[in-house]
Amino acid sequence: MADVRTGGKSGRAVGIKDVARELGMSIATVSRAMNARGEVSEATRRLVLETAASLGYSANQSGRSLRRGRTGTVALVMPIQTARTQSGETFFLNVSNGLQETLLGHGLNLVILPFGSAVRQEQFLRDVVDRHVADAYVLADTQRADPRVDYLLAQRVPFVSLGRTRADGYSWLDLDFAGVAERSVRRLAERGHRRIAVATADRDVNSDAEFLRGYRDAVTTLDVDDDDALVVRLPDSRDNGDLLGDRLLAMPDRPTAVVLAQETLAPGLYRSLRGHGVEPGRDLAVIGFRENPVCAHLVPALTCFHVSLEDYGRRLGEIVLERLSAAPPAPTQEVWPMELVPKESDPALPF
Template sequence: MREGTGDGMSRVGIRELAAELGMSISTVSRAMNSRGEVSAATRERVRSAAERLGYQPNQSGRTLRRGATGTVALVMQTNTARTEMGETFYFAVCDGLQQVLATRSMDLVLLPVGPAKDPYRYLVNAVDRHIADAYVISNTHREDARVALLTERGVPFVALGRGGPAGHAWLDLDFEGVAAGSVARLAAAGHTRIALACDDGDVNSTWEYARGYRRALAEHGLTPAAEIRLPDAPGSGEVLADRLLAMSPAPTAVVLAQETLALGLYRRLGEVGVRPGADLAVVGFRKNPVCDYLVPSLTSFAVSLDAYGRRLGEIVLDRVADADAPVQEVWPMTLAPGESDTAPPRVSERLS
């Protein structure tokens, strides 16, 4: 039976296509999806018949003549604590990403990976089920098995963040440059005891940020005052404050690889009468709306996440088109001065 299309025309369904070819529905489906168990000759015969009969799939966005889904999947690891704080990083990036994909009639789907799930196994299942034509993976690690998986399977992908092994497409914020710029700004103001606070995991962005921090200190003839690694969890900002307060001699400044640490840091410092910006200079990573109401305003670095997302979309389409040279690009960020690092270090000595 032919299905109506709503415009007076009838549409050939997969049953009619299978009957025309004298094949089973499952064989036709596998052929249209380029499954390896169907011979090349059978795939070509099925596709030719589909074109001749005007076969169109029911699934929105599927282009079965190419064996494609018309979909790009963003695999994102969820963090309940950040979501409850109003963190919108991925959603802002998705706006720009989706705009670019739409120019090629491609859809974006989000695949959230909860804390209890193994990101690698989750991705294996998604690839095995042919959920998408291409993937964007986030929270990349220095040695990331997902990169090897997608490379070996021949699946187009872009990593949102650098991570090994090398040779694949990635787009990353300038973590190293921001850290180096933060240290240089503080050193120029006279600070010599500059601490680092960052995530305690193996996410590659943490390593890039720490590398920029150490490089800039060395360029200014300084040594690290402290490298404090903390879990990405509620209360870490308060823990950071406690550890800074307990040090002797205490740092006069701290740079934050995760700007939301400033929320708890400010709160705990205020409880003991230490003033951010006056008694301790603080520089955050990204200008984040979550931190907009901190007093004093947090010095950080701005980035247009919409533009970042659009560039990500361009690189994804580049991979779908099977371009030879994968794009590897560091996305610049711009200093957004606040009032959290304006005090000279002689005032900040009050922390000691």
């Protein structure tokens, strides 16, 4: 079973980053000094250890024994030609920042392996593994049935998947898509809504399947309409926010609210609704999935859910380190909680 952990943001222990900042050194240098790698002078090493001790740095993480890989590198395998990327979705880049920090703290480098339109995803990964590009991999954009996961399991290559598939027995970290969908519907139901639509992408991606699962859990439990016509699946296109507006307004029994599995739909949806004389947040309640800079300037402000992508990336790094440890623990499977950020886009009925 997946463990839902508390995503803390404050009260962090003193980390290698703090030591590096105090000394004006890079994390890589501090890490090398702590791990007594060759390239650092003894004087520097002593200074680093003394500073770390004076700041109260706890070395238990840093003392973890890693399997010595051939590359010292972890690779994030990342799509770059999805509609979400083209809509300004920098999710993976922001996660990379925290991931890189944790990995560098253990002397590991992060590279991103982009796969664009010239690449076939599955074969791409085989090529990469054949070439021993990295000691461990992070998979993004996980599909519900993902042959990459089967392949890496069969090859016994350490990896962590950002998002889960139907396969079992491996480590993954996932956002709480189902929980957000369920809580969104519940919030709208408490505000008097009965016809609540949901919008997801028409792709076989785990995150959308999870979001729909949460939506279905809610509509079958709560006193709201359980109607398949309220489920809108959209093509992977930059114009899908506009398309969603058209689809919602064309429904014979029009919903009073919509929950978005991709918040990147919101700017196009707002514009589309207004083009038809329908005011978002006044004539139609809207809740988006994740707090996202792409939506930051919408008026009315979009109700959505917050996650610190840096913290999420750091946790991802810890799970990667587990997979690389000399004696790896049982696979970690974690759903990362998200926090409601109530704004003005989802008022109660009657409007």
